[in-house]
Amino acid sequence: MGSSAFCVKDRVKKGAWTPEEDKILVDYIKDNGVATWRSLPKLAGLRRCGKSCRLRWTNYLRPDIKRGPFSSEEENTIIQMHSLIGNRWASIASHLPGRTDNEIKNYWNSHLKKRFANKGPDQQKNRSGVLVKAIDSKPETPSTHHMMQWESARVEAEARLSMDPLLLNPLVAVKIESDYFLRLWNSNVGESFRGANVGDGVICGSTGSQSSSSIKVDDSGSGINVQQGKWSKRHGFTDTVEKQGYVNRAICKTGSDSSKSCEIEDSRNNIFLKLIDFQSSPDNVESSQETIDDVSIYLKDECD
């Protein structure tokens, strides 16, 4: 379907790109941008298929691409990310500005793969000597499995956001920065969650007493609503924004004692994260000291 029809035109040139072709492509995109890749070669006067043009642009001609050898920091990032999420090169690339997924994939296959091939089936050490465990491996416990799934979901959400071209707009970047899920994850709350000792099993049946005002964000279609904004003493969240993300459903509440609770559901990975009774400054989340009293991880099927 899609791609098979995308690049099957006869008489299109294949193989290495010439400098002349590069110039045509760059000049055209500079002047006109990219409406659809499919129509671009014809409009630009290139005998290439749209797919080839897109690849050439995204992997080689884009002005923000960083050339040269990988730094030790970049290498370390690749190793750690790969140990966590496996061959998801696009997600890994989102953490390395200027590097393409293709470049990272090649670097892994040519430089790093062999180095870790003899370190056991699922264990790798980064340059700091920290032992990390591959997510591809069979989890030893349900909780570790879910921790990995959740981290994987987080990385994917970050990747999606970072790949968003709107990010180039600083105003939009502020919105994305305040994406509640990611901010929550990157806050002390998320830190607590990541470091939380959830034992060997899945914790179910956690309780929390919320009342007063609440805002429910529900996604029943393909679009996803993610809360952003600041806590308000009286109204829970203020400001909402619709954007593409990974969280499928979030229910956030402000208790009568100004305590907060937040439930985040990730249906794709079948994870239910519940943060109960954490406090934060109602006026400025960014600078707040958030604490967490209870963290629950649900397996939906088991706990509903």
Place this chain on the structure above:
DNA sequence: AACACTCCCAACCGCGCATGT
């Protein structure tokens, strides 16, 4: 110098997801 072999990376291929009709 010539050949064989290995390595690296740009480019291609096919699958699958998101979106539109």
Place this chain on the structure above:
DNA sequence: TACATGCGCGGTTGGGAGTGT
């Protein structure tokens, strides 16, 4: 709901560059 289209992603390949004999 079903189908078509556009495109992103990960796996694979082919050829040039580098190295060894």
